Amino acid sequence: MYVALTAAAVTFIYPFIWMIGASLAPLHEIENMTLWPAHPSLENFKTMISKIPIGRSLMNSLFVAVFTTSLVMITGSAVGYALAKMQFRGRQLIFYVIVFTMSLPFQITLIPNYITMINLHFVDTFFALIIPFAVSAFAILMFRQAFQGLPQALIDAARLDGCSEMGIIFRILWPNIKPTLITVAILSFIGSWNEVLWPLIVIRNEQLMTMPQLVTLFATGGRADSQIGVKIAAAVLLALPVMIAFLFFQKHFIQSMASTGLKD
């Protein structure tokens, strides 16, 4: 049993360790496929930095992911709160629409959304990367569920104290649903950070590209072709932030990702 598990663990981890080793190795050593290079150097990273604005793309990715996540959390809690704790006409209908839109394949909206981006003059701006992801049906459902679990008395008491509805959501209710906040934050951050098809469509200016897009174009565009090491170095830089975050918040990550499958 342990043999099988260990073999599996090696299958999953070995390639990552090899990748980090290879990013530090001179070309002739990569060919040897040894786990760790005999003469490690940062040469590959230097070459990469000289060829593409990788640092800039890291900042772009961070900016886009943080902004998208914040918007998803704000809009998600507002809509989720209304659906969970308020009575109004059309509430049920909106809920069904949300569930339905979640199962709509993105292939159908891809081209029209690109046209919308052109018409709004969003192409080659961060708006194109943030606005279409600012509202998440999944986040709304998560917040709705979390708010439903909270007692109405909490809200009534806050209202008596003269607290505004926004104040109720963010100051009274948020501290009570930390697990949901973490889950939504992690999922939308990772989703935004790893998105690559959409940026490939709406961003052409290299200075505005997110990291996955820049690395993809670098890996396929021929600029790194002769140098495997440089390509791998780019992959390492793309993987590292998420891997480090994962090492620290492992449990939260795993629980969050598992909840994507458990929503219904």
Next chain:
Amino acid sequence: MNIEIPVTKTKRSQKKKWLPYLLVSPYLIFVLIFVVFPVLFCFFLTFNKWNIISPMKFIGTDNYSRLFHDRLFWKAIGNTLKFLILHIPLQLIVSLFLAYLLNQKIKAAAFFRASFFMPVIVSGVVVTILWQQLLGYDSGLINKVLMSMGAAKIGWLINPDVAIYSIAVMATWKNVGLYVILFLVGLQTVPTQYYEAAKMEGATRWQQFYHITLPMINPTIFMVVILSTIGGFSLFIEPYIMTGGGPLNTTLSAVLYIYKQAFQYYNMGYSATLGFFYALMIMTVVILQKKFIEKEV
């Protein structure tokens, strides 16, 4: 004074009436712009020829007849199905097997779980670049291992009969950790008394697994099948980076083809037709799966 109080009260309750709509308005605006409009516009585009720059031209159902005679599109659909035929069963078996092992009160379970999970959170771009090196023909790690064992090299990504399956294995490697977790949650819902009773009756491990575990985790199996079907139908970045759709278009996935029609050849109307048709196909498959599995349960 006496009159004013009711007035402010109604004002306040009117304001209250509007509040829920105000709160859900971001979603309503969003759905109108990014879901309702696109679906309608996509349908409209399917009857037009358009390259964005010159004006749109109405061409009736030409896009649809083109779609039905487009060999490359059907080949792309076929490739995607080939991918799914290996990917879904492999995903199910490997993740269920690993989850089953992890569920046996094992030491260092957290470590194993985390190691299986690593590829899930990393970008598909990273995984693809990494596997491109592992699967290389001359210098790839896997072929080196094969050669050291005296076996022949395999053209993992350059043999047209093999490439799509190599990508399917890679995609499985990337996602398996997530499904391990889902199965673990499912396995933990099976009451342990069932196993104890079965043991008393002298049931073997396999019998226990087949007659108790499998029926009890049916909902999880169902979920894993649906999730990996939807994920598999959106196969894009792996062939985009690794093979560009080659060799001989055998790894051209449907989404990659739709992307190419739109953003390499600028056939917006035709690409929209492909997307529309493909989305309907995915929804049909998922609904059929749901029906079929519900019957089985």
